[in-house]
Amino acid sequence: MEKVQGEMEIERWERSEEISDAEKKVIQETWSRVYANCEDVGVSILIRFFVNFPSAKQYFSQFKHMDDPLEMERSLQLRKHARRVMGAINTVVENLNDSEKVSSVLALVGKAHALKHKVEPIYFKKLTGVMLEVIAEEYANDFTPEAHGAWTKMRTLIYTHVTAAYKEVGWAQYPTATL
Numbered sequence: 001m002e003k004v005q006g007e008m009e010i011e012r013w014e015r016s017e018e019i020s021d022a023e024k025k026v027i028q029e030t031w032s033r034v035y036a037n038c039e040d041v042g043v044s045i046l047i048r049f050f051v052n053f054p055s056a057k058q059y060f061s062q063f064k065h066m067d068d069p070l071e072m073e074r075s076l077q078l079r080k081h082a083r084r085v086m087g088a089i090n091t092v093v094e095n096l097n098d099s100e101k102v103s104s105v106l107a108l109v110g111k112a113h114a115l116k117h118k119v120e121p122i123y124f125k126k127l128t129g130v131m132l133e134v135i136a137e138e139y140a141n142d143f144t145p146e147a148h149g150a151w152t153k154m155r156t157l158i159y160t161h162v163t164a165a166y167k168e169v170g171w172a173q174y175p176t177a178t179l
């Protein structure tokens with residue numbers, strides 16, 4: 001009896017996290033403005049991410065010892081990663097109606113970061129949180145409460161798919177820092 005209720009709760013949670021057609025449209029509209037300044041916004045997001053969570057720099061050979069945001073801004077490795085992050089998110093946003101494509105793009109990102117870069121998955125939660133913060137600030141006029149709700153679901157979508165890929169490749173669940 002209890003189990004049935006638990007299952008129902010999970011189902012209800014999943015339904016509440018589903019991105020509606022109207023929310024997809026809102027995400028695509030905000031993103032089209034953000035992506036027009038892809039490199040600048042991407043670099044701002046990453047710099048804030050590394051300033052707020054300096055331990056995240058450990059994975060990047062060329063700037064792991066950098067503390068100065070101005071110096072980070074000149075790092076080609078940071079810029080390259082900014083472009084790649086923005087490019088992958090762009091593919092997800094463009095394919096929000098194609099759940100298989102969304103899953104395959106994010107599974108690829110998750111698997112590469114688990115197996116090749118050995119990044120703790122909690123950093124995806126932190127980075128997507130910073131991404132929302134920067135977009136909300138820089139595009140304040142577009143970031144209505146509705147857009148905020150839609151983007152929060154987008155963040156969950158990214159994190160859920162990425163962590164599913166980590167689980168699939170058998171990533172050990174080490175205790176991680178909280179947000």
Ligand code: HEM
Binds near residue numbers: 056057085116123
């Ligand atoms: C939504 C979040 C992210 C996306 C879409 C993303 C995307 C990518 C892509 C497409 C690449 C290049 C292909 C590859 O080697 O896998 C890459 C490389 C990399 N990513 Fe990410 N990434 C994200 C978050 C992170 C985070 C949170 C970290 C670490 C804190 C990280 C660390 C790295 C590293 C170390 C590389 C290799 C860099 C290099 O070779 O210069 N990524 N990422």
